[in-house]
Amino acid sequence: MQGMKNFFASKWGIISVGAVIGILAPLLQKWGNPGNMGVCVACFERDIAGALGLHRAAVVQYMRPEIIGFVLGSLVAAYLFGEFRSRAGSAPIVRFILGVFAMIGALVFLGCPWRAMLRLSAGDWNALFGIAGLIVGIWIGTIFFRLGYNLGRSQKTYSSVGWLLPLVMVGFLVLMFIFPQVQGEPKSGVLFYSIKGPGAMHAPVLISLLVGLGIGFLAQRSRFCTMGAFRDLILFKQTHLFFGICALLLAAFITNFILGQFHPGFAHQPVAHTMELWNFLGMVLAGLAFALAGGCPGRQLFLAGEGDGDAAVFVLGMIVGAAFAHNFGLASSPKGIGPHGAAAVVIGLLVCLFIGFTMRKKSA
Amino acid sequence: MNVVDARGLSCPQPVLMTLEEIKKTNQGEIKIVVDTETSKENVCRAAQSQGWQIKDIQEQGEDFYITIVKG
Numbered sequence: 470m471q472g473m474k475n476f477f478a479s480k481w482g483i484i485s486v487g488a489v490i491g492i493l494a495p496l497l498q499k500w501g502n503p504g505n506m507g508v509c510v511a512c513f514e515r516d517i518a519g520a521l522g523l524h525r526a527a528v529v530q531y532m533r534p535e536i537i538g539f540v541l542g543s544l545v546a547a548y549l550f551g552e553f554r555s556r557a558g559s560a561p562i563v564r565f566i567l568g569v570f571a572m573i574g575a576l577v578f579l580g581c582p583w584r585a586m587l588r589l590s591a592g593d594w595n596a597l598f599g600i601a602g603l604i605v606g607i608w609i610g611t612i613f614f615r616l617g618y619n620l621g622r623s624q625k626t627y628s629s630v631g632w633l634l635p636l637v638m639v640g641f642l643v644l645m646f647i648f649p650q651v652q653g654e655p656k657s658g659v660l661f662y663s664i665k666g667p668g669a670m671h672a673p674v675l676i677s678l679l680v681g682l683g684i685g686f687l688a689q690r691s692r693f694c695t696m697g698a699f700r701d702l703i704l705f706k707q708t709h710l711f712f713g714i715c716a717l718l719l720a721a722f723i724t725n726f727i728l729g730q731f732h733p734g735f736a737h738q739p740v741a742h743t744m745e746l747w748n749f750l751g752m753v754l755a756g757l758a759f760a761l762a763g764g765c766p767g768r769q770l771f772l773a774g775e776g777d778g779d780a781a782v783f784v785l786g787m788i789v790g791a792a793f794a795h796n797f798g799l800a801s802s803p804k805g806i807g808p809h810g811a812a813a814v815v816i817g818l819l820v821c822l823f824i825g826f827t828m829r830k831k832s833a
Numbered sequence: 834m835n836v837v838d839a840r841g842l843s844c845p846q847p848v849l850m851t852l853e854e855i856k857k858t859n860q861g862e863i864k865i866v867v868d869t870e871t872s873k874e875n876v877c878r879a880a881q882s883q884g885w886q887i888k889d890i891q892e893q894g895e896d897f898y899i900t901i902v903k904g
Contacts, residue, residue, distance in 0.1 A: 478874045550870075552869070552870045554868065554869060554895060556841065556868075559841065559842075559843060614845065614849060619842070619846060620843065621842075622840065622841030622842055623841045623842075623843070624841060625841075625868070625895065692871050692874070694844075697844060697845075700845060701845065704845060704849075705845075705848065705852065705879060705882075707878070707879070707882065709878060763843040763844045763845075764843075764844065779843070
């Protein structure tokens with residue numbers, strides 16, 4: 470196992486994990502997931518919020534097993550390699566708020582950084598504005614790091630603290646097995662299901678779960694992080710994580726091309742809109758919130774799986790943020806941004822700037 | 834020897850603190866204390882990219898004591 474441990478920390482380790490994700494995500498789309506959404510952490514957490522009835526947008530309600538798999542796969546890897554460390558207490562309320570606004574920003578663009586890459590790899594050129602925004606948001610975050618921004622130390626704590634989010638995910642999975650989807654019905658027991666729209670499109674449950682577990686395992690080992698990729702490049706000129714997302718992009722492009730899922734253009738892209746400015750600004754907000762919280766939404770799930778209670782709070786913030794986004798008309802649709810999406814982005818940016826400017830330690 | 838205690842801090846703080854100390858120290862030995870495998874890997878990678886060598890890594894409880902050296 471030691472050899473495997475070293476391999477995933479190496480350049481070829483992160484490249485192979487990026488490539489595996491890049492192949493599996495378009496395959497999940499082929500097997501039923503929505504267009505250019507083989508994997509999207511933000512969209513899938515939003516669908517989970519819908520399945521739980523936290524928002525009632527009828528087209529985006531589904532208990533995505535991929536998200537459950539990400540957390541549990543990471544948990545398994547962390548235990549197998551002796552890396553499960555229960556820790557918490559580093560500004561949890563700040564991480565919650567950052568999670569809320571990260572989700573709102575991502576839903577104005579319509580995708581997390583993973584989906585931004587997948588959209589680009591399938592020829593959705595609108596993603597270029599989102600990725601540019603993501604980079605600018607992370608760049609602003611690096612300025613705060615240079616100014617001494619720091620959320621403070623976490624504390625080691627009871628193992629059970631680190632277990633709570635994985636247990637919540639197990640609970641979601643159990644609910645899904647007790648109340649499975651009934652064809653043509655919007656509700657099964659306590660869970661909501663979409664009859665049409667992206668929420669109605671999904672790969673078979675067990676395939677989604679297995680792929681999620683596999684990606685969760687690999688990402689825990691390799692520390693795959695799309696935000697870290699750009700942050701380390703800007704802050705340290707380090708290319709390690711960046712190779713990972715390059716591999717994802719290339720592998721996804723090749724897989725989409727082979728599967729006939731590559732359709733270049735701006736208009737009529739699946740679950741996407743063409744408002745350049747808001748594609749850009751939505752991801753500036755998301756990128757800044759991810760940077761200030763120390764990880765992309767995928768990485769936060771993997772960290773939560775290895776016992777990080779603060780990352781777990783960020784995840785819960787994202788799920789609650791998704792509920793706000795749909796209840797308040799902040800989330801975009803293929804027609805364009807929601808009625809209050811622009812205001813939410815501006816407020817979110819102000820909140821992130823407030824956090825960045827005020828939570829600084831003068832260097833000792 | 835200069836000691837950097839980066840326990841409990843999330844990315845990218847351990848690397849930032851290590852690089853700051855490297856800038857100040859120029860050469861000699863620095864000890865960095867971290868408490869996750871990820872931080873250990875990141876700190877080692879960053880130190881090596883600056884031309885420092887990993888002299889020793891000791892595991893004590895859940896903490897890693899990394900000694901890096903240059904010159």
